[in-house]
Amino acid sequence: MRELYPAIEPYLExxxxxxDLHTIHFEESGNPLGQPIVLLHGGPGGGCPPFYRQYFHPEKWRLVMFDQRGCGQSKPHAELRENTTWDLVSDIEKLREHLGIEKWVVFGGSWGSTLSLAYSQTHPSRCLGLILRGIFMLRQKELRWFYQEGASYIFPDAWEEYLKPIPITERDDMIAAYYKRLTSPDLEVQLAAARAWSIWEASTSRLFFDSELMQKFGESEFASAFARIECHYFMNKGFFETEDQLLSNVYRIRQIPAAIVQGRYDVVCPMISAWELHQAWPEAEFIVVPDAGHSMSEPGIRSALIEATEKLVNLIS
Known part of the structure; x- marks a missing residue:
């Protein structure tokens, strides 16, 4: 079982x-002469906590992390205007050019896997490799499972808390009902909805309840960006032209070395999506962690991700 590398500080921020509206915060850590890799965080709206740096060998990788529009240290906070998948794909390219990087590895989990697929399919020539975790392709069956009916059967106690801000008469479309409240001019209504939305995800992200994770997701500043931006993307169907866009365009990236890491008991992003991606992309290494849920910090997923980064850096070096 692989452990995290020691904590490090960025050498550049x-x-x-x-x-005109958005400014993104970025950092670089590890080895300035190492193989470049960009980490695309989850959510959308999750931001990059410092411990993400510890998944990458500090002498082998030049790690780039950035907070996507509206979250983390990027400004303005929780902003929904000019915030789409394709704005983020453009931001990734602007950052690559700004840092003088010709090609890099793309690492993303959950929503980060969605964005990794969108970016790599748009700019395949800029990708040295892909490491994806907890596959999410933002299709309606995935959204219905987690926000309407499905995950609720496994976590009925947490689901009850998620239902509370929404009147019974509006529960036939929970995403729309939450969007109404998350965009309310009443900040108290907005924050109550944001906390309930975010805590629902934290309650289901690990194989076992993690009270510290639930507390972090319930903090006002984090919850506001996380819930508002997620719901905004989901209401707009990811800003994709067709529901299966990412799956049908896999042919554009099949030549890129890749690994797909998936927790068997991932309730947030069920394994069926990873399995369907694997079937469309048999060249990518497919790794199922038998005793894990969704979170990248679960021991089996953590170990598999570190192994995947080591294998890839040796392959491309």
Whole structure:
């Protein structure tokens, strides 16, 4: 079982204005002469906590992390305007060019896997490799499972708390009902909805309840960006042209070395999506962690991700 590398600090931090409205915060850590890799965080709206740096060998990788529009240290906070999948794909390219990187490995989990697929399919020539975890392709069956009916059968106690902000008369479309409240001009209504939305995800992300994770997701600043931006993307169907866009465009990236890591008991992003991606992309290494849920910090997933980064850096070096 692989453990995290020791904690490190970034050797460079900065901000990049990507539109008249948005500025994204980024950092670099590890080895400035190492293989470049960009980490795409989850959510959308999750931001990059410092412990993410510990998944990458600090002497082998030049790690780039950034907070996507509206979250983390990026500004303005929790902003929904000019915030789409394709804005983020453009931001990734602007950041790559800003840092003078010709090609890099793309690492993303959960929503980060969605964005990794969207970016790599748009700019395949800029990708040295892909490491994906907890596959999410933002299709309606995935959204219905987690936010309407399905995951609720496994976590009925947590689901009851998720239902509370929504009147019975509006529960036939929970995403729309939450969106109404998350965009309310009443900040108290907005925050109550944001906390309930975020805590629902934290309650289901690990094989066993993690009270510290639930507390973090319930913090006002994090919950506001996380819930508002997620719900905004889900209401807009990921801003994709067709529901199966990411799956049908896999042919564009099949030549890129890749690993797919999936927890068998992932309730947030059930394994069926990873399995369907694997069937469309048999060249990618497919790793099922038998005793894990969704979180990248679960021991089996953590170990598999570190193994995948080691294998890939040796392959491309």
């Amino acid at each position: 900065g901000s990049l204005q990507v539109s």
